[in-house]
Amino acid sequence: MKITDHIKNAKGKTLFSFELLPPVKGKSIQAIYNAIDPLMEFNPPFIDVTYHREDYIYKQHETGLLEKISYRKRPGTVAICAAIINKYKVDAVPHLICGGFTKEETENALIDLQFLGIDNVLVLRGDARHADSSFIPTPGGHAYATDLLEQVMNMNNGRYLHEDHDAFKTDFCIGVAGYPEKHFEAPNLKTDFKYLKKKVDMGAEFIVTQMFFDNSKYVDFVKKCRENGINVPIIPGLKPITSSKQLISLPKVFHIDLPEDLSEAIHNCKSEAEVKEVGIEFMITQCKELVKIGAPVLHFYTMSNPEPTKRIAQAIF
Numbered sequence: 512m513k514i515t516d517h518i519k520n521a522k523g524k525t526l527f528s529f530e531l532l533p534p535v536k537g538k539s540i541q542a543i544y545n546a547i548d549p550l551m552e553f554n555p556p557f558i559d560v561t562y563h564r565e566d567y568i569y570k571q572h573e574t575g576l577l578e579k580i581s582y583r584k585r586p587g588t589v590a591i592c593a594a595i596i597n598k599y600k601v602d603a604v605p606h607l608i609c610g611g612f613t614k615e616e617t618e619n620a621l622i623d624l625q626f627l628g629i630d631n632v633l634v635l636r637g638d639a640r641h642a643d644s645s646f647i648p649t650p651g652g653h654a655y656a657t658d659l660l661e662q663v664m665n666m667n668n669g670r671y672l673h674e675d676h677d678a679f680k681t682d683f684c685i686g687v688a689g690y691p692e693k694h695f696e697a698p699n700l701k702t703d704f705k706y707l708k709k710k711v712d713m714g715a716e717f718i719v720t721q722m723f724f725d726n727s728k729y730v731d732f733v734k735k736c737r738e739n740g741i742n743v744p745i746i747p748g749l750k751p752i753t754s755s756k757q758l759i760s761l762p763k764v765f766h767i768d769l770p771e772d773l774s775e776a777i778h779n780c781k782s783e784a785e786v787k788e789v790g791i792e793f794m795i796t797q798c799k800e801l802v803k804i805g806a807p808v809l810h811f812y813t814m815s816n817p818e819p820t821k822r823i824a825q826a827i828f
């Protein structure tokens with residue numbers, strides 16, 4: 512079912528959902544089930560599965576020469592989505608990204624997803640490779656989420672890359688990313704909004720936000736969206752803090768602020784176990800407010816570690 516229909520059917524009740532990373536190469540599907548099982552009691556109508564582009568690794572040869580190899584550490588999004596819908600009878604939402612995929616590869620992935628009965632996709636540009644200082648589009652691929660969105664919308668209208676005639680119309684419900692604290696590459700919030708509006712005007716039907724820890728950022732973002740004629744559901748993305756290292760890594764990697772009361776509380780913790788408790792308690796308070804505000808879904812970035820999210824969901828749902 513489409514995410515927009517899940518939200519409509521909930522009639523204002525806040526839903527629970529979460530996001531998984533495909534396991535690194537060589538792990539079994541059991542790793543995915545272990546990340547899902549503890550969270551099923553909260554009835555997620557959908558589960559997101561991230562897509563990851565290739566990165567570079569360097570292999571040293573006997574001669575001492577270093578060979579640069581393109582390597583995908585976490586393949587498997589399409590197969591994992593198939594396993595999830597079959598085992599749990601819930602919707603799986605694959606992330607589609609521009610980086611690392613040609614238009615043809617994207618079309619083939621979408622055909623597979625359609626065969627599998629997958630109704631929703633989250634369309635993203637995705638991150639730069641670790642070795643690159645900024646996002647470099649793959650030759651034959653897309654540069655922005657808007658370009659990838661156009662391809663999915665074309666397929667929804669029966670237009671494929673190399674078909675002369677109109678073909679089977681897919682019916683994907685498309686989500687896109689939104690940034691309450693601005694996407695770090697956008698020169699200002701207004702420009703960032705212009706592209707978010709473009710994504711919605713092109714056909715995106717829901718927005719999932721970057722993580723945030725200050726609900727006023729979400730409230731302001733929703734307000735600005737509505738003022739700009741963006742009227743689709745805006746799903747807050749939430750990340751429980753579980754270690755003191757994240758005080759530095761989260762702002763650095765995701766370009767977001769951590770509120771002073773949270774950073775102080777973590778700073779004053781005497782152990783990592785205490786940090787985890789503080790992170791969970793903070794997120795429970797944050798979630799209670801979001802439910803009051805009327806957030807359609809609380810979407811957790813579990814990163815395949817279900818335990819903190821389970822503790823939070825127990826307090827909320």
Ligand SMILES: NC(=O)C1=CN([C@@H]2O[C@H](COP(=O)(O)OP(=O)(O)OC[C@H]3O[C@@H](n4cnc5c(N)ncnc54)[C@H](O)[C@@H]3O)[C@@H](O)[C@H]2O)C=CC1
Nearest residue numbers: 561562606635636637638655656657688694696697703706
């Ligand atoms: N791998 C995954 O599953 C996920 C990846 N991401 C993130 O995806 C982020 C970027 O993806 P999106 O937000 O989908 O990218 P996007 O393409 O919508 O935006 C990327 C940047 O380009 C600008 N922009 C957007 N469309 C443009 C256009 N047509 N012309 C010129 N500028 C344009 C935006 O303002 C923004 O600064 C990455 O930073 C990564 O954080 C987010 C969620 C999940």
Ligand SMILES: Nc1nc(=O)c2c([nH]1)NC[C@@H]1CN(c3ccc(C(=O)N[C@@H](CCC(=O)O)C(=O)O)cc3)CN21
Nearest residue numbers: 561637638720721722748750757760761764765812814
């Ligand atoms: N820039 C970006 N890339 C993403 O892939 C992404 C977002 N943002 N925002 C929405 C979700 C959330 N995602 C993620 C991905 C990885 C971690 C993660 O591994 N976090 C580390 C800290 C970051 C690091 O050191 O790389 C952690 O300790 O939790 C968290 C959320 C994936 N998505």
